[in-house]
Ligand SMILES: Nc1nc2c(ncn2[C@@H]2O[C@H](COP(=O)(O)OP(=O)(O)OP(=O)(O)O)[C@@H](O)[C@H]2O)c(=O)[nH]1
């Protein structure tokens with residue numbers, strides 16, 4: 001049995017040199033990172049790990065026992081249906097950090113996004129729109145962290161892939177002169193495996209945490225090539241389709257939308273530019289073998305497909321969608 005408790009500085013897992021098939025393996029315990037992180041960092045070679053959400057909830061509970069400031073990081077393209085529920089678990093002071101602004105069209109204003117959440121009754125100390133990728137509002141976020149922090153420790157939580165580790169790495173780079181640690185980042189879920197504390201300076205330690213896994217996300221049900229396409233790397237160019245009743249759209253080979261009832265309507269797709277979208281004759285059978293869900297859409301709504309993006313629909317009407325039965329979808333008041 002290996003009692004060495006040295007942890008990987010990339011993902012937080014306990015390092016071990018005994019079983020190559022198990023988490024935390026490294027050839028030499030003098031290494032700082034595990035083999036999985038080494039491969040991700042150096043070769044972009046990804047290895048999926050399946051974590052259970054019980055562990056995540058345990059971590060949240062522990063965070064909830066502290067009085068520390070918490071950053072709740074979320075991906076603007078993949079906002080969770082139950083985003084405000086986090087406040088039920090954690091009563092700590094909390095900043096809601098809306099990340100990946102660079103993915104949304106430039107015409108979408110920060111104020112509008114902030115107002116969308118501020119209109120709810122759920123309290124955050126502040127809501128801040130950022131893009132780690134474009135260094136947008138990172139300095140401002142740091143100022144607000146300093147303003148709201150209650151102790152030296154600040155936790156960074158949120159769903160997997162929201163960009164928590166990427167954000168911490170950016171803060172290390174922007175404001176730490178003596179820290180050379182780099183957390184592992186990847187487009188796959190469950191990159192970070194345990195909490196990792198990073199001392200940014202004498203006044204601030206950021207604590208990275210593993211993200212909540214969304215079993216309802218499309219990213220779990222497509223192959224690696226499609227995963228790359230789904231993950232937008234550039235600003236999304238919204239694609240607008242004017243549809244009449246009984247017209248259909250096909251998105252790659254995983255989603256079909258049939259407009260079944262209503263006036264002429266506008267469907268604007270906010271998803272990766274690399275994905276193929278086409279109109280099809282509704283009489284065709286494409287993807288009708290997948291699970292069908294019917295939605296009654298009100299004025300100015302978004303149909304959200306977890307892991308893919310969303311479709312803004314202007315007028316009311318009825319739609320049928322066909323999609324893998326495991327993928328979660330919902331309708332919300334339009335974000336944009
Ligand atoms: N476009 C864009 N991508 C980002 C941004 N921030 C992070 N990403 C990407 O999002 C993906 C996930 O980033 P991570 O930092 O590994 O996410 P995480 O929240 O730590 O994920 P887990 O460790 O699995 O919980 C990576 O492919 C990042 O490059 C951003 O501001 N814009």
Ligand SMILES: [Mg+2]
Pocket residue numbers: 164165166184185191192208209210211
């Ligand atoms: Mg991470």
